[in-house]
Amino acid sequence: MAEEFEPRIIAFLCNWCTYTGADLAGTSRIQYPPNIRIIRLMCSGGLDPVYVSKALLEGADGVLIGGCHPGDCHYQSGNYKARRRVAILQTILQQMGFDPDRVWLRWISASEGQYFADTVSAMVAALKEKGPNPLKGVGAI
């Protein structure tokens, strides 16, 4: 029997909210699927879309971008800038035949450990439904 497809998710999480939320999920011993590889950023506003695109082109099944709730950014406005960039990125992906729903933006605060775990679970389930990233085995890109 073929092994069940386990999506691989690259997560770019802001230091102040979502990363701390993930930490809280851990220290609270909340279970969530191990399909996520976390890269900690100081701010979601510091994420250049080049890294999201690179992850997708290299075969990541999904990219999760986590930042502070609007109004709560540690640097005042980084998450609003991230929001524009994600809107632009998703539109471009859509236009170019990529599935924009492989990129998730979520506001998760430092106190929302359970919501972080729920988000990862939901994303893993959604990606299992979509199946593997079609670029996974494509070297000529």
Add this chain to the structure above:
Amino acid sequence: MMDALIDTHNQPALAIQGLLRKLLESGAVEALLVPMALPAGNTTPMLVTDPAALDQAQPLAPLLPINAARAASQLTLTGHTSKLGLVLRACEIRALVELVKFQQAKLDNALIIGIDCLGAYPVADWQAAPDREKALEQMLAQAPGGDLAPVAGLEFREACRICEQPLPEGPHVALTLGLVGVESGQLYVQARDDLAQALELTPAVTPAGAPAGRKAACDKLVATRTQARDEAFAALRARTNSMDGLLAEFSTCIRCHNCMTNCPICYCRECIFHTPTFEHESQLYFQWAERKGSVRLLSDTLLFHLTRLNHMATSCVGCGVCTEACPVDIPVGTLFRSVGQQVQAIFDYHPGRSLDDAAPVQEFREDELTTLGERPRS
């Protein structure tokens, strides 16, 4: 602003040279950036300070070898004090407006002289044309009616074929030189008051404003071009809206970065693709090959285009110099414009329209895109 009509004695090139010379001689400007004819049959933007040199000025030649907004950036960015006139086409003006917003050009001592664009040809095609003078005459003869078809044996650059904003527009244009919808033998001049005085213009007879036929001719031109644009975008989208189609479109890319180097919007001094971020350890290539079975070299070809889209598509002015610069004939410009149209629509942004609109990547609003990032409702 003053609207005037000048009799060109059917020599519009000479009439325009005369106006430019007057600008220099009167001291209204101390230098002009203007397309100049070269012996090889092409033109190139040159900085001209000698009025006598202007007999080689050829702003009507149907060529766009570079987007001269880049030249304007070089001329105005650092310590520029002398009064400069920039003779530009509409797409160059739009690019310049974007560069000013990104603080890559300054208009403090520069004034924009916009000239109606009658379309441009690939430079090599124009150089090879058997009778350029006659071809130019034919182009000029079409201008009054607004039917700008390519002359026999030549094809417009694709960007020009689908350009629906060929005429200089906006309050940042200090002097407009118009031919579209203007009676043959005349040149329409719209000038800021100080320039009208320097050029000794007399107001056109009543009614004030542009010549009667100009709006109709422009509307006709815009309608034709808009239709061509929509058809080109539809055809391109049909080709590229699947992964296989997209990969096929960029399949021949040799990652030379010409499209980026020539793009007026790609102004970054240090492009990320030229930084250590993309100087990978050799081991990494082997890892990538290992993971996928094989890896394309030079690497990151598609990533380069995707990233460029993310960085500049919101400000793409559709000048098409990227397409002309592509050695393997990928229609980069049309692709960028068609994607640009979609991302610009999110913010209702029109690149190059006004110096007062901030570019989408420069600002944000708290009350926009409010569903993005929120917890999905179950």
